[in-house]
Every structure is written in C-alpha cells, then in structure tokens.
Amino acid sequence: MARFSSLLLLLAALMAAPVALHAAPLEGTLRQAQAEKRLTTGEAEGIRASIDQARERNLPTAPLTSKVEEGLAKRVRPETIIQALDAIREDYAFARDALRRGGAEPTPEDIVRTGDSLRLGLTRAELAEMAELNPPPPMLATAARTRAALNAIDFSAVLSGDILRRGLSLGSLTPGWEQLFRVAQRTRDAGMPDDAVAVAATRVLADGGGPAEVLQELGLTVRDTRRGPAEATK
Numbered sequence: 247m248a249r250f251s252s253l254l255l256l257l258a259a260l261m262a263a264p265v266a267l268h269a270a271p272l273e274g275t276l277r278q279a280q281a282e283k284r285l286t287t288g289e290a291e292g293i294r295a296s297i298d299q300a301r302e303r304n305l306p307t308a309p310l311t312s313k314v315e316e317g318l319a320k321r322v323r324p325e326t327i328i329q330a331l332d333a334i335r336e337d338y339a340f341a342r343d344a345l346r347r348g349g350a351e352p353t354p355e356d357i358v359r360t361g362d363s364l365r366l367g368l369t370r371a372e373l374a375e376m377a378e379l380n381p382p383p384p385m386l387a388t389a390a391r392t393r394a395a396l397n398a399i400d401f402s403a404v405l406s407g408d409i410l411r412r413g414l415s416l417g418s419l420t421p422g423w424e425q426l427f428r429v430a431q432r433t434r435d436a437g438m439p440d441d442a443v444a445v446a447a448t449r450v451l452a453d454g455g456g457p458a459e460v461l462q463e464l465g466l467t468v469r470d471t472r473r474g475p476a477e478a479t480k
Contacts, residue, residue, distance in 0.1 A: 344386065350382060376393070
C-alpha cells in the first residue's frame with residue numbers, strides 16, 4: 247500500500263510538472279560530491295559513463311542529470327543512482343523506438359513523456375501494442391501518460407486498452423485525456439463502475455470531446471475532479 251501511494255504521489259507530480267529538457271552542467275556537482283567524500287572517483291566516472299551512453303545514442307540527457315542532482319542531494323547511494331540512470335536510459339530507448347514506429351521522428355519531449363510513463367505504471371507490452379496503431383509521436387506520448395495514470399489507480403487494463411485504441415484509431419486523443427484518471431476517481435466516488443467511464447469515454451472520443459464531456463455524459467460536474475491521484479487512496 248505504501249508503494250502504491252508513493253507511485254500515485256510521483257504520478258501526480260509528473261502530471262503537473264513540465265518536462266525537463268534542459269539541465270545545468272553536472273561537473274560542478276560531481277566535483278563537490280567528491281570533495282565532500284560522498285562520491286569516489288570511480289563512482290563519479292560511472293555516473294558520467296551512464297549519461298555519456300545516453301548522449302551517444304542521441305537520447306535526452308537533461309532528465310538524467312536532474313536525477314543525479316536529486317540523488318546526490320538526498321544522499322542516495324551512488325550505485326543506486328547509476329542503476330536508476332541505466333534504467334531510465336533504456337526506457338527512453340524503448341520509448342523512442344515505439345514512437346518512431348509510424349515513421350515520424352519524435353521530439354525529446356515525446357521521448358521523455360513516454361519513457362517516464364514506463365516508470366509510472368505503463369508496461370512495455372502496452373506501449374508496443376499502442377504503437378502498432380502508428381499514431382503521431384505526440385499522440386502516442388499522450389496515450390502513454392494516460393494509460394500510466396489509469397494503471398496507477400488500478401483501472402481495468404482491458405478497459406484502458408479499449409479507450410486508448412479508440413482514441414488513437416480516430417486520432418482524437420488530445421493531451422487533455424491525460425486527466426481521465428481524475429474522471430475515474432470521481433465516478434468511483436459516485437459509486438459508478440469503471441465500465442461506465444469506458445463506455446462514455448469511447449463515445450466522447452468519437453465526437454472529438456474530452457474528459458469534461460465524459461463527466462457530462464455521466465451526469466457529473468468538473469469541479470470535483472481537481473485532485474491528484476494520491477487523494478484517491480484517502
């Protein structure tokens with residue numbers, strides 16, 4: 247339960263925060279950590295090597311740098327930081343391959359949004375399945391974040407898949423759909439089953455609407471959806 251709540255808090259922060267594509271140079275931070283005996287020379291080299299590998303593969307590196315800054319500030323063990331960097335880099339590589347499936351080149355933001363979704367509840371199999379529909383990279387990134395958020399609140403994977411396949415097939419999945427998890431929270435509070443959300447969402451997607459219209463379809467209002475996913479566990 248604690249892990250679930252932590253995941254939801256992290257998800258809420260991700261959904262609210264802009265994607266970090268620029269970061270300060272890392273060298274000063276590494277040198278300071280070495281001077282304070284928080285990093286050995288070998289550990290600093292390991293961090294550099296992990297980020298260099300991402301750079302050599304033309305993957306976004308700013309989020310990796312931010313992860314190092316955060317880890318060192320929290321005095322996380324260096325080997326744990328390096329393991330996290332390696333995992334994030336491979337998530338970004340997998341995300342980029344999926345985003346490229348339709349023939350368009352994804353932006354760094356698309357890669358980060360999609361890759362981070364793999365850490366927050368989206369599985370690689372789910373991403374690969376959605377990529378088979380060959381949507382534009384920004385739309386697939388939206389689908390990835392939407393499904394990660396739904397997974398985080400234990401929304402049915404089958405229903406999530408149905409909703410997102412519908413939106414991707416119609417080309418009507420706009421960024422606003424990333425807030426669908428809030429609709430699911432509200433309907434659960436009202437005693438409605440997740441199936442009702444799925445039926446209303448697929449209908450609204452066909453009409454080019456968004457989550458607010460899903461609420462209207464279900465006879466609810468927008469004001470009670472202004473919560474983060476972590477509040478659903480209270």
